Amino acid sequence: MTHNLQFYIDGSWVAPAGGATLDVVNPATEEAYARIAMGERADVDKAVAAARRAFASYSRTSRKERVELLSSVIAVYKKRYDEMAAAISDEMGAPLGFARDAQAAAGLGHLSQVLEVLKTFEFDEVINRTLVTREPVGVCAFITPWNWPMNQITCKVGPALATGCTMVLKPSEVAPMSGLLFTEIMHEAGVPAGVYNMVNGDGPSVGATLSSHPDIDMVSFTGSTRAGIAVARAAADTVKRVAQELGGKSPNIILPGADLSKAITHGTRQCFSNSGQSCNAPTRLLVPRDQQEAAIEIARKVAEQTVVGDPRDAATTIGPVVSKVQFDKIQALIEAGIAEGARLVAGGPGRPEALNRGYYIRPTIFADVRNDMTIAREEIFGPVLSILPYETEEEAIAIANDTVYGLSSYVTAASLDQARKVGRQIRAGMVHLNGAPGDLAGAFGGYKQSGNGREWGKFGFEDFLEVKSMFGFEAA
Numbered sequence: 001m002t003h004n005l006q007f008y009i010d011g012s013w014v015a016p017a018g019g020a021t022l023d024v025v026n027p028a029t030e031e032a033y034a035r036i037a038m039g040e041r042a043d044v045d046k047a048v049a050a051a052r053r054a055f056a057s058y059s060r061t062s063r064k065e066r067v068e069l070l071s072s073v074i075a076v077y078k079k080r081y082d083e084m085a086a087a088i089s090d091e092m093g094a095p096l097g098f099a100r101d102a103q104a105a106a107g108l109g110h111l112s113q114v115l116e117v118l119k120t121f122e123f124d125e126v127i128n129r130t131l132v133t134r135e136p137v138g139v140c141a142f143i144t145p146w147n148w149p150m151n152q153i154t155c156k157v158g159p160a161l162a163t164g165c166t167m168v169l170k171p172s173e174v175a176p177m178s179g180l181l182f183t184e185i186m187h188e189a190g191v192p193a194g195v196y197n198m199v200n201g202d203g204p205s206v207g208a209t210l211s212s213h214p215d216i217d218m219v220s221f222t223g224s225t226r227a228g229i230a231v232a233r234a235a236a237d238t239v240k241r242v243a244q245e246l247g248g249k250s251p252n253i254i255l256p257g258a259d260l261s262k263a264i265t266h267g268t269r270q271c272f273s274n275s276g277q278s279c280n281a282p283t284r285l286l287v288p289r290d291q292q293e294a295a296i297e298i299a300r301k302v303a304e305q306t307v308v309g310d311p312r313d314a315a316t317t318i319g320p321v322v323s324k325v326q327f328d329k330i331q332a333l334i335e336a337g338i339a340e341g342a343r344l345v346a347g348g349p350g351r352p353e354a355l356n357r358g359y360y361i362r363p364t365i366f367a368d369v370r371n372d373m374t375i376a377r378e379e380i381f382g383p384v385l386s387i388l389p390y391e392t393e394e395e396a397i398a399i400a401n402d403t404v405y406g407l408s409s410y411v412t413a414a415s416l417d418q419a420r421k422v423g424r425q426i427r428a429g430m431v432h433l434n435g436a437p438g439d440l441a442g443a444f445g446g447y448k449q450s451g452n453g454r455e456w457g458k459f460g461f462e463d464f465l466e467v468k469s470m471f472g473f474e475a476a
């Protein structure tokens with residue numbers, strides 16, 4: 001990649017206003033392997049001005065033109081697919097196979113879904129004599145995290161392009177290489193100048209400047225609840241729309257009579273997947289008290305089978321976590337679990353044996369966890385599972401809902417009807433019934449402090465649209 005020290009503004013790679021840079025560290029080696037430029041207000045102003053100019057014409061493009069543009073983006077993305085997987089693996093530590101089949105694949109999946117939705121999306125509807133039409137919200141700012149970098153970027157850029165918005169992206173400064181490559185893809189795909197702009201930088205500078213910028217109409221943010229609150233505060237003075245996709249502490253309820261082996265194996269693998277760095281990870285495993293010991297044995301087997309190691313090694317199940325900051329945070333939370341009296345049944349503090357370099361965490365399982373313990377309340381963002389025993393279905397539902405978060409949830413029962421019944425009582429934006437995978441045509445987003453936006457499918461379009469009523473549009 002040749003553009004690391006540049007930004008992409010108004011259809012060209014440009015030099016940053018200032019000279020600040022940041023090293024990009026490979027979490028598997030702890031070594032810096034690239035350097036990016038860090039933006040400041042002047043870069044943001046330039047990018048926003050370009051997006052504002054482009055909005056005048058891009059917002060009036062036809063559905064057909066936008067279908068062609070998205071098709072072109074998808075074609076170039078496919079061409080550079082392997083590069084994308086490698087970029088993600090190096091920047092955030094995902095095993096190469098996972099980076100290809102899950103991380104890079106998510107980007108392609110969302111772009112393809114957006115294209116399908118765009119082909120038939122109803123922008124106009126007539127009610128009585130009124131035309132209710134949906135128009136692009138305007139210039140958007142996108143602030144994205146490092147854990148599923150291409151997933152998050154395409155969840156925002158895709159529907160924005162489809163609905164006629166223009167945009168400025170600030171990828172995570174911790175994992176910026178996939179965002180740089182994505183920007184090359186957008187350029188090669190022929191996205192008109194100013195429609196898509198990219199400025200690298202950190203949260204307190206570029207992120208905060210975008211959030212408060214008077215010429216931005218909407219901020220779509222994915223990241224921690226802490227930063228999401230800061231974005232909303234900064235956006236308040238200009239009354240811009242704010243979509244937040246934040247943290248989670250998702251419950252996984254296993255009801256009596258469920259296939260324990262299948263449900264616990266699946267749930268534990270999902271909790272450890274991506275080294276536990278997924279906002280919707282099933283981190284609180286709720287099991288009937290009289291089945292806790294059996295559940296522990298099944299979960300422990302999964303921990304033992306989880307190969308932690310070099311992302312480039314095909315035998316690796318999970319790589320390191322993204323950074324020293326995350327490593328230290330997870331270690332402190334594991335220590336808190338022990339100190340507060342949870343029963344450690346697998347893993348624990350420190351690196352796995354034989355790994356003395358890289359931010360590797362031992363797949364860790366706690367049992368006898370109470371929902372008031374720190375490890376049950378805080379998002380750990382590492383491969384750490386908490387098993388919480390319960391007595392009755394009502395108690396399981398109460399524990400599941402006793403959290404400030406409400407992103408996802410998982411319910412496994414002997415019958416689909418029983419899973420449906422419990423699923424309806426969970427205060428969360430998503431419920432996976434009996435091990436069902438997510439569906440990109442559904443809606444992704446949370447209740448409570450997990451955020452207020454909805455991504456994916458046609459629901460992802462709605463965040464980017466203003467609703468205009470034209471009364472008397474139809475003749476009397």
Ligand SMILES: NC(=O)c1ccc[n+]([C@@H]2O[C@H](COP(=O)([O-])OP(=O)(O)OC[C@H]3O[C@@H](n4cnc5c(N)ncnc54)[C@H](O)[C@@H]3O)[C@@H](O)[C@H]2O)c1
Nearest residue numbers: 144145146172202203207208223224227230245246247279
């Ligand atoms: N709900 C979801 O869809 C979803 C998806 C993935 C990750 N997440 C959450 O993201 C978090 C992990 O990601 P992270 O560590 O990169 O989060 P983070 O909040 O530290 O950073 C996310 C982004 O926000 C920027 N940022 C930080 N402070 C800011 C500020 N004051 N103003 C503006 N921008 C700011 C960062 O530069 C980065 O681009 C987890 O909490 C996870 O649950 C949520």
